[in-house]
Amino acid sequence: MSSNVLTCEGCGERNGVRPRAAHPPACRRCHRSLPWLVDASDGDFNHLACSTAIPVVIDFRGLWCAPSRGLDRVFEQLARALAGRAKLVRVDVEDTPQLVQRFEVRGLPTLLVMHQERAVARRSGPAQAHELRDWVEVALRSCDVATTHR
Numbered sequence: 001m002s003s004n005v006l007t008c009e010g011c012g013e014r015n016g017v018r019p020r021a022a023h024p025p026a027c028r029r030c031h032r033s034l035p036w037l038v039d040a041s042d043g044d045f046n047h048l049a050c051s052t053a054i055p056v057v058i059d060f061r062g063l064w065c066a067p068s069r070g071l072d073r074v075f076e077q078l079a080r081a082l083a084g085r086a087k088l089v090r091v092d093v094e095d096t097p098q099l100v101q102r103f104e105v106r107g108l109p110t111l112l113v114m115h116q117e118r119a120v121a122r123r124s125g126p127a128q129a130h131e132l133r134d135w136v137e138v139a140l141r142s143c144d145v146a147t148t149h150r
Helices: 045-049 066-081 097-102 129-142
Strands: 004-007 014-017 037-040 056-061 087-092 110-115 118-124
Touching (some): 037 045, 037 066, 045 087, 066 087, 066 129, 110 129
Parallel strands (some): 037 087
Antiparallel strands (some): 004 014, 110 118
């Protein structure tokens, strides 16, 4: 099982973050929540996005799509802001035809919030960072767990 190494913003400890873990990652030294941002394919999507204890924000994107590329930095900022509250998953539509069909992705970028294997919010098209953050916050509140995992 692969892992990413992240440095905790609180104490500077380097931590391995497993993409397929069931619970959000936390610093092994100070226990601060760590951002959880992973890339998914048709083959590993269910393990990465459907088996977590917290909501999942999915970015269906195209590497050739300027609005999708424009969300890269915003999505990374969201991962930090939502550490411990949501897992963020990027899906490249060119490499995931089954997921594109399953989630009926028609435009890029398409963002989806899932909780307990159920879509709770969906949005397509470009967005400013503050609009996206507000949209995700509303979606997380609808999951009834947003405050439980702070």
